[in-house]
Amino acid sequence: MILTVSAFPLDETPWLPVLWTRSARSTGEDLPPLVGLRTLLTRSHEIxxxxxxxxxxxxAVLRPLYALTARVCGLDEDDDGSGVDWSERRLEILDSGRLPADGIAAYFDAWAHRLRLFGERPWMQDPRLADQCDPKRSAGINKLVPTRPSGNNHAWFTHVQDGAPDPVPAGEAALSVLTWHYYGPSGRGSARTVGGTASASMKAGPLRGALSYHPEGSTLLETLLAGLLRPDPGVSRLNDRCMWEWEKLPDPDAPPPSVQGPCSRLTAVSQHALLLVPDPNDENVVTDAFITWAYRDGRLPRDDPFLIWQTSQQGNPYPRAADSKRALWRDMDALLLRNPGGTAQARRPEVFSDALEVSDALDTPLAVRALGFEQDGQAKDRQFVAGLTPPVLDRAEKANPATEPAVGWLRRTGELYGRRVEYAVRRACQLYTRETRPREAENWAERAAALYWPRAEEEFWSRFDALDLTGALLVEAGLDRDAVRQAFLRIAERAYMSVTEPVCHTQRGARAVADARTELHGGNRRTRS
Structure with missing residues (x-):
């Protein structure tokens, strides 16, 4: 058995890093860089x-925080018996300027024993792994931390020794547990023996490789309230349980418990089971971990409400992937429009429909924060992905328009010239080298992309900000289409010339560059814009 020396109460112990508002900093108070869950919610209007x-x-942290916010605000049920509509109750809390102190106290007084990182029912962990996994074959602390290499994997983020790994502060280990629950890979983990049968095969986490989009306000209070999902009328808090609120741990040999509402949907959809091993000599440090499968059979539904969902040619829904080379503005029409069109049939994140009510009530509209991890289904973790838009949700579509939205046309035009310049420099390289697939062509395309996309993003936001607020999502909206085409074309031309200029000093190079330049205008492959 694994003995623990400290409970590390996550409601009281500082472990979550925060940024304080300017008004909070102006008081002269010595504000802590880390806070526990209780302080985080109590002072969310100052963060x-x-x-x-x-x-x-x-x-990963935001999802349990949304669930906690719903609980302490009584917004975890559609009807609280007061006769006041759910939306109105949420706006009343927003108007009050802070989360209800009595709700926060009542929840943490009732559930503090389930918010401990170590103990009989450690938070977001399965204590049965102490007996069901071989203690000599743990996952190791390096495998727990996503930014560390483990085994023979490459050191993409940090360099540590696998044979003598550094211990991890308990608060950072809690963040790693959450990251595993949502972004953990499929493949082999610690062997877990249940019912006499051992298995080490894990399924991928529900957010693996996906990009998550979150409405964000000027304070954490606004962000948390905007991220709430309205429960269906039949949802009951007695059944819609967070993972740490389960009366009993689920049977690993049985199908996963069904999702009953927003709280279980956000916090109880993990395919992984974990257990941290604390240092017996240091109550704030973790030295080892078990990481394995949560359910032998069956799979929880993958329908996270913070993802853009698309449809494959086979008719299967899949989330828009995290791509470190793709700027956030290129997703803007899929975030703001109900039906942005296109063959992928993209659907706006479900939470945005409810978030618009909060955005409309604020002096400054909500922005959108994108968070993700570029990964494959199993072992490869390539790159973190993050982005933050300006305040944009005042432009979000509240009803289906009869005509094509300007923001979608603006985005597609920017992407059109981005594809054209990459194709044009590849074509120039082919003509110059007289090879079908010259190795240099991809290098040219990468350089052109690096020059084009940042400037195209600036142009997009400039044009976006100039859209008519009284009809921002309609085709015209003050948008001069010819001027937009010319603006993106100029950016593409500058990128093209910068990449190809070194070969223009020869006659062959100059001819190749001149011939391929027509691709910026569509070449022989005229594309409707």
């Missing part, structure tokens, strides 16, 4: 945002 450096950990 501007979480300061978690790793985007997948930030995304």
């Amino acid at each position: 501007s945002a979480l300061a978690i450096a790793e985007p997948p950990a930030h995304s």
Whole structure:
């Protein structure tokens, strides 16, 4: 058995990094860089945002925080018996300027024993792994931390020794547990023996490789309230349980418990089971971990409400992937429009429909924060992905328009010239080298993309900000289409010339560059814009 020396209460112990608002800093108070869950909710109106450096950990933390916010506000049920509509109750809390102190006290007084990182029922963990896993074959602390290499894997983020790993502060270990629950890979984990049968095969987490989009306000209070999902009328808090609120731990040999509402949907959809091993000599440090499968058979539904969902050619829904090379503005029409069109049939994140009510009630509209992890289904973790838009949700579509939205046309035009310049420099390289697939072509395309996309993003936001607020999402909206085409074309031309200029000093190079330049205008492959 694994003995623990400290409970590490997450409601009281500082472990979540935060950024304080300017008004909070102006008081002269010595504000802590880390806070526990109780302080975080109590002072959410004085906190501007979480300061978690790793985007997948930030995304993973937000989901339990939304559930906690719903609980302490009584917004975990559609009807609280007061006769006041759910939306009105949420706006009343927003108007009050803070989360209800009595709700926070009542919840943490009732559930503090389930919010301990270590103990009989450690938070977001399965204590049965102490007996069901071989203690000599733990996962190791390096495998727990996503930014560390483990085994023979490459050191993408940090360099540590696998044979003598550094211990991890307990608060950071809690963030890693959450990251595993949402972004953990499929493949082999610690062997877990249940019912006499051992298995080490894990399924991927529900956010694996996906990009998550979160409405964000000027304070954490606004962000948390905007991130709430309205429960269906039949949802009951007695059945819609968070993972740490389960009366009994689920049977690993049985199908996963069904999702009953927003709280279980956000916090009880993990395919992984974990157990931290604390240092017996240091109550604030973790030295080892077990990581394995949560359910032998069956799979929880993958329908997270903070993702853009698309449809494959086979008719299967899938989330828009995290792509470190793709700027957030290129998703803007899929975030703001109900039906942005296109062959992928993208659907706006479900939470945005409810978030618009909060945005409309604020002096400054909500922005959108994107958080994700570029990964494959199994072992490869490539790159963190993060982005933050300006305040944009005042432009979000509240009803289906009869005509094509300007913001979608603006985005597609920017992408059109981005594709054209990459194709044009590849074509120029082919003509210059007289090879079908010259190795240099991809290098040219990468350089052109690096020059084009940042400037195209600036142009997009400039044009976006100039849209007519009284009809921002209609085709015209003050948008001069010819001027937009010319603006993106000029950016593409500058990128093209910068990449190809070194070969223009020869006659062959100059001809190749001149011939391929027509691709910026569509070449022989005219594309409707």
